[in-house]
Amino acid sequence: MTTKLTQLLNIKYPIIQAPMFLVSNVAMVTEAMKSGIAGCIPALNYRTLDELRAAIKTLHANQVEGGAFGFNLIVNKSNLKYKEQLKVICEEGCDFIITSLGSPEETIIQAHKVGIKVFCDVVDLKFAKKVEHLGADAVIAVNNQAGGHRGDKSPEVLIKELVAHCSIPIISAGGVGCKADVDKMLSYGAEGVSVGSPFIASIEADVTDEYKQACVDYGAEDIVMTERISGTPCTVINTPYVQKIGTKQTWLESVLNKNKKLKKWVKMVRFSIGMNAAKNAATKATYKTVWVAGPSIENTTEILPTKDIINRLIN
Structure with a gap:
């Protein structure tokens, strides 16, 4: 090829x-x-x-x-x-x-x-x-x-x-x-x-068996976009926990992101929080997990x- x-x-x-x-x-x-x-x-x-x-x-x-x-x-x-x-x-x-x-x-x-x-x-x-x-x-x-x-x-x-x-x-x-x-x-x-x-x-892969198994159990139709990880829309598996917390940024985050002076700093803080959240989801097995994945888990x-x-x- x-x-x-x-x-x-x-x-x-x-x-x-x-x-x-x-x-x-x-x-x-x-x-x-x-x-x-x-x-x-x-x-x-x-x-x-x-x-x-x-x-x-x-x-x-x-x-x-x-x-x-x-x-x-x-x-x-x-x-x-x-x-x-x-x-x-x-x-x-x-x-x-x-x-x-x-x-x-x-x-x-x-x-x-x-x-x-x-x-x-x-x-x-x-x-x-x-x-x-x-x-x-x-x-x-x-x-x-x-x-x-x-x-x-x-x-x-x-x-x-x-x-x-x-x-x-x-x-x-x-x-x-x-x-x-x-x-x-x-x-x-x-x-x-x-x-x-x-x-x-x-x-x-250096992630939990639960994360791996989620990619087996869920498919393309279970992938949704969320703003709750990094502030930028990101695809995740639509688990019961994701359904519970929602996929939109909070009212406060929305207001801060529209402030030109604060926007840069808000993004940096959101990025740091999101990185930690993703790390916890990948390495710890709890019910509060947000697993990042794309539609190609269908196969x-x-x-x-x-x-x-x-x-x-x-x-």
């Missing part, structure tokens, strides 16, 4: 195991590389820079021909660790960086100095053209079937629009749970796909090793 993505990363199959907060880890990415795809981990999954550096060294040691690894960076001002994380990643090296939620300009400049590719999350043509102008190597087209913070356009509409107006490769993110989904995205013109939610229910029928989930995507 040769595409521009496989050529960019020297991988066998045009698939990126998407970075997922608190879910992705070295074990998952190692299995991804062994299976001939690329794996990515959010830098924020590591509390300290030393832990991040150690993870990169381990992934280099585990890397095999036909596989690749990278890291995801939140590049807006709410992530106070961003610049230090970027420095460590550039010092230790990896195959690619995926940027999210902000301008990738500094990341592109620093990463390209050391030969690291940069792919940028976008939800529309406007931002795709911006990152292309800044020198991005590819765009991650986040559609309305993605898990977490998703876009508004369908995979077909978004991919075809970006392919028609951009000269860099388009990688589709969202709505992929099996081989037929991969083929569909490639038929629209994508050079590869980014797949996240199906890997939550993997043996290697998840049991908890499996990462390599078996990848096999479902390529065969």
Whole structure:
């Protein structure tokens, strides 16, 4: 399956195991590389820079021909660790960086100095053209079937629009749970796909069995949007607890978000609260859980090793 993505990363199959907060880890990415795809981990999954550096060294040691690894960076001002994380990643090296939620300009400049590719999350043509102008190597087209913070356009509409107006490769993110989904995205013109939610229910994932089992028990129709985690609409499983607390931000949050002077600080506080809430949901089994996932859990029928989930995507 040769595409521009496989050529960019020297991988066998045009698939990126998407970075997922608190879910992705070295074990998952190692299995991804062994299976001939690329794996990515959010830098924020590591509390300290030393832990991040150690993870990169381990992934280099585990890397095999036909596989690749990278890291995801939140590049807006709410992530106070961003610049230090970027420095460590550039010092230790990896195959690619995926940027999210902000301008990738500094990341592109620093990463390209050391030969690291940069792919940028976008939800529309406007931002795709911006990152292309800044020198991005590819765009991650986040559609309305993605898990977490998703876009508004369908995979077909978004991919075809970006392919028609951009000269860099388009990688589709969202709505992929099996081989037929991969083929569909490639038929629209994508050079590869980014797949996240199906890997939550993997043996290697660092989350509770309850979270994994929820991805088995619930399906695409059980995914809803909530503003209660980060302040930005995010997809979650519609558990009884989510139904109880609702999915809209509180009256106070709504008022504060409209205040130009306070908006930035409110977002930073909301981001911090949301990160802690997501961590508790992923690592503690209580009835007060908000589990992030996308519609592609529809194909998840049991908890499996990462390599078996990848096999479902390529065969």
